Amino acid sequence: MSKPLSGRKPSAKREAILDAAQVVFLDVGYAAASMDGVAARAGVSKATIYAHFTSKDQLFSAVIQRRCERSEAFQSIDSQGDVRAVLTGVARRLMTLLLSPEALAMYRLVVAESLRQPDLARAFYDSGPAAGKAQIAAIMADLADRGELVLDDPWVAADQFIGLLRTDLFMRTLLGLPLRDGQTLDGVTVGAVDVILRAFGPKR
Amino acid sequence: MSKPLSGRKPSAKREAILDAAQVVFLDVGYAAASMDGVAARAGVSKATIYAHFTSKDQLFSAVIQRRCERSEAFQSIDSQGDVRAVLTGVARRLMTLLLSPEALAMYRLVVAESLRQPDLARAFYDSGPAAGKAQIAAIMADLADRGELVLDDPWVAADQFIGLLRTDLFMRTLLGLPLRDGQTLDGVTVGAVDVILRAFGPKR
DNA sequence: GTCTATAAAGCGATAGAC
DNA sequence: GTCTATCGCTTTATAGAC
Numbered sequence: 347m348s349k350p351l352s353g354r355k356p357s358a359k360r361e362a363i364l365d366a367a368q369v370v371f372l373d374v375g376y377a378a379a380s381m382d383g384v385a386a387r388a389g390v391s392k393a394t395i396y397a398h399f400t401s402k403d404q405l406f407s408a409v410i411q412r413r414c415e416r417s418e419a420f421q422s423i424d425s426q427g428d429v430r431a432v433l434t435g436v437a438r439r440l441m442t443l444l445l446s447p448e449a450l451a452m453y454r455l456v457v458a459e460s461l462r463q464p465d466l467a468r469a470f471y472d473s474g475p476a477a478g479k480a481q482i483a484a485i486m487a488d489l490a491d492r493g494e495l496v497l498d499d500p501w502v503a504a505d506q507f508i509g510l511l512r513t514d515l516f517m518r519t520l521l522g523l524p525l526r527d528g529q530t531l532d533g534v535t536v537g538a539v540d541v542i543l544r545a546f547g548p549k550r
Numbered sequence: 551m552s553k554p555l556s557g558r559k560p561s562a563k564r565e566a567i568l569d570a571a572q573v574v575f576l577d578v579g580y581a582a583a584s585m586d587g588v589a590a591r592a593g594v595s596k597a598t599i600y601a602h603f604t605s606k607d608q609l610f611s612a613v614i615q616r617r618c619e620r621s622e623a624f625q626s627i628d629s630q631g632d633v634r635a636v637l638t639g640v641a642r643r644l645m646t647l648l649l650s651p652e653a654l655a656m657y658r659l660v661v662a663e664s665l666r667q668p669d670l671a672r673a674f675y676d677s678g679p680a681a682g683k684a685q686i687a688a689i690m691a692d693l694a695d696r697g698e699l700v701l702d703d704p705w706v707a708a709d710q711f712i713g714l715l716r717t718d719l720f721m722r723t724l725l726g727l728p729l730r731d732g733q734t735l736d737g738v739t740v741g742a743v744d745v746i747l748r749a750f751g752p753k754r
Numbered sequence: 755g756t757c758t759a760t761a762a763a764g765c766g767a768t769a770g771a772c
Numbered sequence: 773g774t775c776t777a778t779c780g781c782t783t784t785a786t787a788g789a790c
């Protein structure tokens with residue numbers, strides 16, 4: 347009972363190393379991160395890291411994989427209620443997630459390394475963009491069933507909805523540039539919902 | 551006359567270095583690129599590089615700046631003709647540009663380094679996303695003037711149009727993942743134009 | 755498992771000859 | 773301007789004591 351039911355070992359040091367590595371990698375990028383830096387932040391010696399992970403590559407991989415497994419996208423959203431309200435709620439949540447510093451750092455890191463670490467690109471895509479799109483497609487399919495939207499393909503519509511949210515505001519934030527005057531999360535959200543409703547709303 | 555009208559010197563070696571550096575940086579990323587590697591590819595010695603550029607940082611900066619200056623976005627598109635045809639032409643050009651291997655490599659690189667090199671992020675943004683958006687906004691404003699579109703703000707509409715093009719297809723290509731069956735440039739293009747026309751077309 | 759100490763290699767940048 | 777050769781430092785990874 348006191349024994350943790352471990353298929354895997356949740357060794358405290360191992361977790362500390364992963365936590366530290368996540369901070370360092372997300373902060374300075376893969377190449378610029380050093381094992382010394384990770385060791386210092388984790389409060390262990392470098393040799394201890396190599397007792398748990400065979401290489402820097404594998405440590406990096408473990409960090410991203412763990413991060414992907416933990417991401418729950420955005421939890422249950424009920425698709426009940428006014429179409430506009432539902433879509434606005436979804437959009438606001440997605441925008442908040444996309445613009446969070448951690449998600450942006452993760453995106454920068456994975457995009458940069460995607461060609462050299464295809465497994466990570468896949469893990470990120472599946473647990474991030476693909477999972478989010480699936481949730482939104484399900485909601486839009488619900489709305490279509492209720493006659494609140496008229497859709498050929500909810501997956502395509504979800505894709506387009508997300509695209510309408512990842513616009514200039516996202517790009518500027520991603521690049522660390524200041525926002526334009528009047529460029530707000532709510533503005534983009536409302537604009538995207540307006541377009542979707544005009545394109546797919548029932549009363550045309 | 552034989553003398554090139556140089557405010558700047560188009561020294562052959564200098565150009566060779568810049569060409570080589572561009573290939574290396576876009577290929578392996580900033581941190582993983584080595585001055586030895588650039589020197590080897592350029593066919594010069596490392597010392598020669600440092601005769602032309604003060605540091606690795608500055609060489610990198612020069613590469614990106616030059617690349618940004620040369621990008622002409624997409625040259626003149628006439629906004630004459632059928633609305634759908636104009637929008638489709640614009641969309642197809644932008645998609646082709648966005649999905650080109652060089653543009654993707656550039657995007658990966660700049661995104662990864664944006665926080666550590668804010669000047670580059672700015673240069674990239676101005677000559678890439680911002681320039682493209684300006685051209686598309688101008689075209690959409692033309693269409694609105696002709697009564698072919700009904701727009702509150704052509705800049706917002708251009709932003710949304712671009713967002714509708716940077717969807718899952720772009721993400722998968724960016725991450726080096728295979729495309730889904732039936733996921734095509736033309737499909738995304740047509741879908742985006744459809745949404746824009748339904749949202750902003752005159753006959754609602 | 756965890757540490758200290760160190761090996762082995764690669765890096766950015768420079769000196770000095772030509 | 774361009775080269776060869778090298779400095780001084782940091783890096784990943786490992787040996788060996790405990």
